[in-house]
Amino acid sequence: MSEVDPNQYGHVLIASLYGNALLAIMGVGVQVFITVYSLSTLLSSPRGVMKARAPYIAVGLVIFVFYTLMAALDAYGVFSLMFGSASGQDILAKGPTFDQQWFRVMSTFMFLLAMFIGDGLMLYRCSVIWQDRRCVLIIPGLCYFASIGLGMRVGIPAPYEEVATQRKIFSAFIFLSVLFNIMITSLICFRLLRARNIITSSVLGTQCHSIYTRVVVILIEAALPVAIFGLGEAVLLALPREGNTREMSDQYISHMFFSGFYYLFATLSPQMIIFRVATGHSWANTTDIGNATTIVENGSVPSLQSRKKTGIDITSASTAINA
Numbered sequence: 493m494s495e496v497d498p499n500q501y502g503h504v505l506i507a508s509l510y511g512n513a514l515l516a517i518m519g520v521g522v523q524v525f526i527t528v529y530s531l532s533t534l535l536s537s538p539r540g541v542m543k544a545r546a547p548y549i550a551v552g553l554v555i556f557v558f559y560t561l562m563a564a565l566d567a568y569g570v571f572s573l574m575f576g577s578a579s580g581q582d583i584l585a586k587g588p589t590f591d592q593q594w595f596r597v598m599s600t601f602m603f604l605l606a607m608f609i610g611d612g613l614m615l616y617r618c619s620v621i622w623q624d625r626r627c628v629l630i631i632p633g634l635c636y637f638a639s640i641g642l643g644m645r646v647g648i649p650a651p652y653e654e655v656a657t658q659r660k661i662f663s664a665f666i667f668l669s670v671l672f673n674i675m676i677t678s679l680i681c682f683r684l685l686r687a688r689n690i691i692t693s694s695v696l697g698t699q700c701h702s703i704y705t706r707v708v709v710i711l712i713e714a715a716l717p718v719a720i721f722g723l724g725e726a727v728l729l730a731l732p733r734e735g736n737t738r739e740m741s742d743q744y745i746s747h748m749f750f751s752g753f754y755y756l757f758a759t760l761s762p763q764m765i766i767f768r769v770a771t772g773h774s775w776a777n778t779t780d781i782g783n784a785t786t787i788v789e790n791g792s793v794p795s796l797q798s799r800k801k802t803g804i805d806i807t808s809a810s811t812a813i814n815a
Contacts, residue, residue, distance in 0.1 A: 495735075495736040495737065496737045496740060497737045498580065498581045498584045498585075499579055499580035499581045499584075500580060500741070501580065501584060501740060501741060501744075502577075502580025502581055502582070502583035502584035503580040503583070504580075504741040504744060504745065505580075505583055505584065505744065506570070506573065506574055506577070506580070506583050508744060508745055509566075509570045509748070510570050510574065511752070512566065512570075512751065512752040512755075513567045513571075515753070516559075516562065516563035516566050516752070516755065516756070517563055517567065519559065519563065519755075519756045519759070519760060520559065520560050520563045522760065523555075523556045523559060523560070523759075523760065523763055524556070526552070526556075526763050526764075526766075526767045527552060527553060527556045527763075529767070529770075529771070530549050530552060530770035530771070533771055534546065534549050534770055545769055545770055548613075548766045548769045548770065549766065549770055551609060551613055551762075551766060552762075552763055552766040552767075552770075554606075555609055555610055555762060555763060556763070558602045558603070558605050558606035558609070558759075559602070559603070559606050559759045561599075562599045562602035562603045562755075565595045565596075565598050565599035565602065566599050568595050569590070569593065569595045569596055569599065572595075573586060573590060588655075591649060591655075592649040596649070597647065600646065600647045601647045603755055603758075603759070604643045604644075604646070604647055606758075606759045607643075607669070607758045607759060608639075608640055608643065609762075610758070610759060610761065610762030610763075611636055611669070611672060611673070612636070613762050613765075613766075614673070614676045614677075614765075615629070615632060615633065615636055615676060617680065617765075618676050618679050618680050621679070621683045621684070622679065622683060628679060631675065632672055632675045632676050632679070635671060635672040635675065638668055639665060639668045639669050642664060642665040645661055646658070646661055646662050646665050659729045659730070660730060662729050663725075663726045663727075663729035663730040666722050666723075666725055666726040666729070667722075667723075667726045669722060669758070670719050670722040670726070673715050673718055673719060673722075674715070674719060676715075677712065677714075677715040680711055681708045681712065684707055684708050685708060710768050713764070714765050715761065717753070717757040717761065718754070718758055718761050721750050721753040721754040721757060722758070724746075724750035724754075725747070725750040725751050728743065728747040728750060729747070
């Protein structure tokens with residue numbers, strides 16, 4: 493640390509925190525649009541559609557509230573640190589106690605709650621797709637509950653002497669969360685793609701083919717940013733912070749860049765899926781999509797007569813995806 497200019501490094505810290513606070517506020521704006529548009533679409537939907545989509549909108553509202561509280565607390569913390577310091581050295585001196593302040597602890601828990609709700613939604617949707625083979629959910633389920641345990645540990649403020657250990661725990665938590673998202677997305681996409689390939693050769697033709705493809709693309713678009721920025725953040729958290737002023741500044745700026753976008757997309761990705769459900773571009777009818785996927789996975793597409801007898805229709809699942 494003798495080669496580090498505390499005044500310059502302190503300015504880098506506050507500038508990075510300020511940039512992340514602005515990014516979080518922009519994220520709130522995006523979520524406001526998603527929430528308001530989803531609500532307006534829901535209220536103008538038929539009663540049956542409204543009943544199917546209402547739980548997703550409710551989950552989106554809860555995620556929006558938690559993320560907004562997180563962004564507000566982060567902004568409060570940054571501005572209190574900025575206006576309470578006369579120089580970069582003052583900012584650096586307050587660093588050891590900054591993460592132990594009540595607003596930082598509350599901000600962390602708001603993010604964790606929003607992320608756990610979003611991950612729980614993905615686990616639920618995966619259980620619907622794999623309703624006939626729930627055993628495949630054992631490992632993702634264990635990862636989900638393990639991430640909750642690690643998240644609660646991360647949320648507890650650590651003494652300054654244990655900051656390095658806390659960063660490693662946070663890194664493990666993010667790795668586990670990213671692994672969970674990759675597994676869940678892969679399981680859903682695999683089942684849908686397999687069903688799509690079987691349906692392609694059936695009487696349903698290309699209509700269902702394009703619908704299933706679109707759902708897979710939506711899932712990948714939602715999961716990819718979380719995986720990229722999450723892995724980058726986890727790696728940077730695991731690296732030791734040492735070197736001269738330039739090296740430590742570059743490392744901290746990189747860390748805050750990946751951190752800001754990881755926090756943004758970890759809560760925005762489930763909102764993107766909820767938005768697709770609310771606007772009729774993803775499936776909301778759990779019975780239809782689950783049963784239809786199970787049918788085509790068994791290698792047969794039932795005839796029109798048998799579908800009328802059983803009340804299970806693959807076409808209705810396609811409508812649930814598309815409408």
